Amino acid sequence: MRFLKHFIAAIAMAAAFTSLAPEAHAQRNRGGGQAASVIVIDYQRIIESSNVGRDMTTKLNQIRQQIAAEIGPEAQAIQTEQQSIAQAVQGQSQEQVRRNTALNSRLEQFEARLNAFRTRQQGLSRDMDYTQQMTINSFNTQITPIVRQVMEARGAGIVLDASAVNLMQPAVNATDDVVQRLNQSIQTIEVTRQSAPAPQQPPAGGQ
Numbered sequence: 101m102r103f104l105k106h107f108i109a110a111i112a113m114a115a116a117f118t119s120l121a122p123e124a125h126a127q128r129n130r131g132g133g134q135a136a137s138v139i140v141i142d143y144q145r146i147i148e149s150s151n152v153g154r155d156m157t158t159k160l161n162q163i164r165q166q167i168a169a170e171i172g173p174e175a176q177a178i179q180t181e182q183q184s185i186a187q188a189v190q191g192q193s194q195e196q197v198r199r200n201t202a203l204n205s206r207l208e209q210f211e212a213r214l215n216a217f218r219t220r221q222q223g224l225s226r227d228m229d230y231t232q233q234m235t236i237n238s239f240n241t242q243i244t245p246i247v248r249q250v251m252e253a254r255g256a257g258i259v260l261d262a263s264a265v266n267l268m269q270p271a272v273n274a275t276d277d278v279v280q281r282l283n284q285s286i287q288t289i290e291v292t293r294q295s296a297p298a299p300q301q302p303p304a305g306g307q
Contacts, residue, residue: 138272139251139254142262151286151288152289163293185207188203227294227295243282246281254277
């Protein structure tokens, strides 16, 4: 979960910079070039404390558990077969194993099964990453108007994520304001499992 929170915070911070930078520029122009005031927002705490953030985290975890349940039985079966094969070859030399036709066939089948499992596992992992990315984009879209409201209320032209700030006065921390406004207006977020686009294949001939 720590990775998820850090990842979401980083994406949210980037989205905030992108979406709010024009407003900061406009305020600098209105102020004759004077630096705009700054507020700091802890996006990770917004996810942990707001109703919509907790709802998003819960739903993403449910999808992650669903994916784990889908591959769990096959993973267990492969582990069992691996242990069985290890017992079958125990005490045999490489030459003995090579001459054992039935055992060699079993090894080949196991290798094919393992490769197929890894391919499926990688595909499901890409699906989870893509689902998370799409959900984060939706989350950013929903919270940006709230962040703008807080900026206007505080007369700020720039918002920074707390993870990028070393020192600050408590007065510039607007996290509680954002969470309060979010809880008043947004309770849930739609989270749908997505299928990741197929990986791009490298051009033929290494071009």
